[in-house]
Amino acid sequence: MLKIFNTLTGKKEKFISTKDKKVNLYVCGVTVYDFCHIGHARTFVVFDMIVRYLKFLGYQVKYIRNITDVDDKIILKSLEKNVDIKYFSNKMIDAMNQDFLRLGIDAPDSEPRVTEHIHDIIKIIEKLIENKNAYINSQGDVIFSIDSDIFYGSLSRQSLQKLISNRYINSHINKKNPLDFVLWKKSKEKDRFFWESPWGKGRPGWHIECSAITNFIFENYIDIHGGGSDLLFPHHENEISQSRCFNNNFKINYWMHSGMVIIHDQKMSKSLGNAYFLKDILLQYQSEVLRYFFLSTHYRHPIYYSEKNLHAAELSLKYLYNTLYNTHPIANSTEGINFESLFFNAINDDFNTPEAFFILIKLARKINYLKSCDLYKSNLFAFRLKKLASSLNFLLEKPEDFLQKKSFFSQEKVKKIEMLIEKRNISRSLKLWKEADKLREEIMKLDVILEDSPNKTFWRYNK
Numbered sequence: 001m002l003k004i005f006n007t008l009t010g011k012k013e014k015f016i017s018t019k020d021k022k023v024n025l026y027v028c029g030v031t032v033y034d035f036c037h038i039g040h041a042r043t044f045v046v047f048d049m050i051v052r053y054l055k056f057l058g059y060q061v062k063y064i065r066n067i068t069d070v071d072d073k074i075i076l077k078s079l080e081k082n083v084d085i086k087y088f089s090n091k092m093i094d095a096m097n098q099d100f101l102r103l104g105i106d107a108p109d110s111e112p113r114v115t116e117h118i119h120d121i122i123k124i125i126e127k128l129i130e131n132k133n134a135y136i137n138s139q140g141d142v143i144f145s146i147d148s149d150i151f152y153g154s155l156s157r158q159s160l161q162k163l164i165s166n167r168y169i170n171s172h173i174n175k176k177n178p179l180d181f182v183l184w185k186k187s188k189e190k191d192r193f194f195w196e197s198p199w200g201k202g203r204p205g206w207h208i209e210c211s212a213i214t215n216f217i218f219e220n221y222i223d224i225h226g227g228g229s230d231l232l233f234p235h236h237e238n239e240i241s242q243s244r245c246f247n248n249n250f251k252i253n254y255w256m257h258s259g260m261v262i263i264h265d266q267k268m269s270k271s272l273g274n275a276y277f278l279k280d281i282l283l284q285y286q287s288e289v290l291r292y293f294f295l296s297t298h299y300r301h302p303i304y305y306s307e308k309n310l311h312a313a314e315l316s317l318k319y320l321y322n323t324l325y326n327t328h329p330i331a332n333s334t335e336g337i338n339f340e341s342l343f344f345n346a347i348n349d350d351f352n353t354p355e356a357f358f359i360l361i362k363l364a365r366k367i368n369y370l371k372s373c374d375l376y377k378s379n380l381f382a383f384r385l386k387k388l389a390s391s392l393n394f395l396l397e398k399p400e401d402f403l404q405k406k407s408f409f410s411q412e413k414v415k416k417i418e419m420l421i422e423k424r425n426i427s428r429s430l431k432l433w434k435e436a437d438k439l440r441e442e443i444m445k446l447d448v449i450l451e452d453s454p455n456k457t458f459w460r461y462n463k
Helices: 038-056 072-080 085-102 118-130 160-166 206-218 229-246 287-295 307-324 337-348 353-371 375-390 399-404 411-429 433-444
Strands: 003-006 011-014 022-027 060-065 134-136 142-144 181-186 202-204 221-228 251-258 261-263 448-452 457-461
Touching (some): 003 251, 022 206, 038 060, 038 085, 038 251, 038 261, 038 287, 060 206, 072 085, 118 134, 118 142, 118 181, 118 229, 142 229, 181 206, 181 229, 202 206, 206 229, 221 229, 229 251, 287 307, 287 353, 307 375, 307 399, 337 375, 399 457, 411 457
Parallel strands (some): 022 060
Antiparallel strands (some): 003 011, 134 142, 181 202, 448 457
16 A cells, blocks of 8 residues: 655655546646756656656556746846747757656656646636735735635644744735735836736736646646645745635645755755756766666655765666676566565655665575576566566666666767677687787777676776
8 A cells, every 4th residue: 555745744644546546646847947957857756756656556647747937037048048038948848858858757748838827827816816815016916815824834834923034024015914925926117028917917926827737737636746845835835825715625635745955965056056957967877877866865855966876876776787687587476576565565655765776686686696596596586676676667778788878879889889899809719919909999999998708798888
């Protein structure tokens, strides 16, 4: 039985979908004002794993991940680059999709953009004003009143008085309560990007977009709503408050939040200058290594990003692939079944991937022992290892391809390397040692390390 830690209740709960074997899942997506960083990667690898596992269990998952394609930062960036905002946001969305594809993240069922739901946003704001949950301030902005929702603060369990006194002391200008927030921002005369509304030209606030999209797509319920823990307050608190006031039948059953990425004992942040772009990291590490790293710490906990920790993830994954190297997995229903039980017990316990990885390593040790005394049995256990790892989207490559890091080379370069190795092996067989040494030097210039065995020459990427 799958159990999930529910942020709303603060405890693990048995997962029961609203409709049998169907799951509505929504995750807050990217604000596309720049390239995706490793914080995005951590969050979306986590929820990609969750979606895959739910499907593995037989659930029909409707997975929605929104895109914020209008925002002050996006407008500013497009102005700085002197390009149309739509062109700029499309370019960033394409880059995001390429990064996620390389990381092995499946596309969601839908990626609704904010600009596609302006009508839905306006409809919700109209209802909130009508219900006295929102008001228009002296500047013409539409503001949500948190005092109109008696349940406000229940998701994040924050001390609202403390927040008002400590963090929001100067944010009460043109607001009845310092924690009130903007639903519709009235445009200034110089603004180029706006929509017409009953309150004049303007654009939506950030929090309202998720309420509009989820109400439009899911109607009355979401089984799982996810996002990074940095969104818990104020974004998710504001979102659920709006949705509740707009439609009191709307329910979100489980809230899930992934932990922060920590760099040099600081939260990763572009403003602190310690953000690492995903596209750059993928030039140095294989995508499975990054996935393994992100899941090697429990999803709810902070993860410490460093070269040392990435290298540790790489070594662990290499160990698993080395275990499968020179095996011939044979499908079976009995061998290794105890490992399978332990593995799924770990995943069912709030997606405890670190424990699941520990089980995979133990299974690999068993296979390596059997290689020395019972090759047939080692192949039976190798099947179990591949089956379990594949449920989390690991060990999908041929072991030799992963170990050689072929993904870092073009097909043309791989063909050239293998052609040179074949020529070198012929030279070695004819005892033309000088020619073989020259070919070895030529191969190594291609960023390749050679490992000779009596029957075969193995090559891999030299990084």
